[in-house]
Amino acid sequence: MSNLFNLYRNSWEYDNTLPDVFGRARQYNSQNSNVFTPVISNEMRSRGFRPHYPDGKKFAVCVSHDIDHLYLQQNAGRKLINAGKGFLKGRFGQGWGHLGSMVRDSVHNEYDLNNLIDINNRHKLRSTYYFLSLNRGEEDFNYHPGKIQDQIRAVVRNNNEIGLHGGHRAYNDFPKLMQEKKLLEESTGVKVYGYRNHYLRFELPTTWNNLQKGGFEYDTTLGYADTVGFRNGMCYPFLPYDVVNNRFLDIVELPLVIMDATLFFYMRMDFDIAFKICVQLIEKVIGCGGVLTLLWHNNFISGEMGAFYIKLLKFLQSADPWFATSLELVNWWKEEKLLKQSQEIIQDIFKAEITLQDKD
Ligand SMILES: [Zn+2]
Incomplete structure (x- = not known):
């Protein structure tokens, strides 16, 4: 089995022998021993792949927010x-x-999204807000999407994107996924294209297949909860590979690189070390002209966490990226044929690996 092809597909995760309580794969039980480096994106770059962005920007940043808690x-x-x-x-x-x-x-109410929107506007970035779409009584129900019109309006008015934050059951239950999508769309009047599951719960390849079947354009769940970095060695959006059915899928994965809770709760880093790690990851993304995805929860924008978020935004701003919503980024990669080009290079890399092995 070839190494890069394995990494790209996270093939060991199909036999998830050590799931955590949420069924998630752990990095320390993975075959990705170089999680802080986008190994495959680097290889693609060494083969001449050069993604471009609007206004000659050298890389892109997609900031997003999972709305687990909200004003009620x-x-x-x-x-x-x-x-x-x-x-x-x-x-x-x-x-x-x-x-x-x-x-x-x-x-x-410190969770009011207007506070977060103000911070982001001050840093000249628009972002993507993933909303839960649950009914009262369901696990982690905190608000009903039909009762937060003022918040939805504020997000949309500032040209941000709205996506679905799938609940605890949505990641491997297609009818539940569709029920949540329908509820969010009907409650907000906004068509939903993007997805991230609550707690980063994900099942390969089920979640991707369900999302594809359900008409989603992209998912951005694929990061490890227990470490920041590049879960499958990619810092580019990519077409996932379904190992069960041996095929590339027709949905885009925008891999998650940095989640706030990972830095401070899972990895338990202090603020200085956490910032250093973030800078290293950002520099690696810049190095291959990739996409830095940052998940910051709306309930972590005050106190020391809030100060860290702003420090990070200022650092990103100084590197002059293209700040895009997730859907804008995905559409750009499609319209500019970057996804197609990257797909061709990826297939060349894998073919070369397999040929080498055949010779062994
Ligand atoms: Zn969540």
């Missing part, structure tokens, strides 16, 4: 009641002005 009237109401209780429990001494600030803090 009843949350604000509950907070307000708690603030009132706190006040009655003996904080009278601090005066009415203090009650005013407690009420203000209670009603102010």
